[in-house]
Amino acid sequence: MPARVSLARRRRAFDEGRRAAADERPSNPYDNVTLKLLWDRGYQQQKAGALNSPIPTLAKGANRAVSPGSPGNTKPKVRPPVRAPSALDRPRSFRRDDPRDGRGGGSTRRYR
Numbered sequence: 001m002p003a004r005v006s007l008a009r010r011r012r013a014f015d016e017g018r019r020a021a022a023d024e025r026p027s028n029p030y031d032n033v034t035l036k037l038l039w040d041r042g043y044q045q046q047k048a049g050a051l052n053s054p055i056p057t058l059a060k061g062a063n064r065a066v067s068p069g070s071p072g073n074t075k076p077k078v079r080p081p082v083r084a085p086s087a088l089d090r091p092r093s094f095r096r097d098d099p100r101d102g103r104g105g106g107s108t109r110r111y112r
Contacts, residue, residue, distance in 0.1 A: 005034050016065045017042025018055045029065040 013030060017039035020026035026043065030036045045051050058064065 005032060009035065010038055012065070013038040014042040015056050017044075018046040018051065019064065021046035 013035040016029070020039070021043050028036055028039050028043075030039055046055070
């Protein structure tokens, strides 16, 4: 049994079907039964010319609904080339607080 769908999502699905009527090969991106039916209804009514009102524009920053397996989303990921390890990649071992290394090691406080 499908879960409840908000009125805003229903409106968006219907409007998305209307926008898809202009596409060459549209596909229904929704999995929910209610949203699928509304998308189909909007698509069919827009194709038939039964709707006289203009298609609502998308809100700023909003994206169109896209099905997960659509060919537009299959951009291959680019991996960086694998580099052979070198001697410079090994961590250098040194004694941090060694007074003999000439770097002064240890605290900077002088004892009296």
